[in-house]
Amino acid sequence: MSAFGAYRVGGEAGALAGYLLLSVVSYLFPFAAPxxxxxxxxxxxxxxxSANGRKLLLVLAVAMTALAALVVTGLPVDAEFTEVTGL
Known part of the structure; x- marks a missing residue:
């Protein structure tokens, strides 16, 4: 069972596409990454x-873990980051 429900309609490809979309949304909203x-x-x-589906999920999980580590530690996660001075 997928977090998006039983993947009967889209099959495995639909479920993986859902997890890929979830990862993209988490990249756009970094505080959802953890x-x-x-x-x-x-x-x-x-x-x-399939094994390829598991590999894709593992790659996405590693990428989200790295982004989550940046978010949790407070390191910059976007290009618009400016250093706070005077502390």
Whole structure:
């Protein structure tokens, strides 16, 4: 069972597309990255589809974990970051 429901309509490709879309949204809204990383690691662990699908989930999980680490530690996560001086 996928976080997006049983993937009967789109099959495995639809489920993977949903997780890819979730990752893109988490990139646009970085504070969702830690939660997305947890979901992706869980789905990669419990994936019952193809090996290539599991590899894609693992790649997305690693990328979201890296982004989540930046968000949690407060490091810059976008190009518009400006250094705070005078502290």
């Amino acid at each position: 939660f997305t990383a947890v979901v992706l690691w869980y789905r990669a662990r419990t994936w019952d589809g």
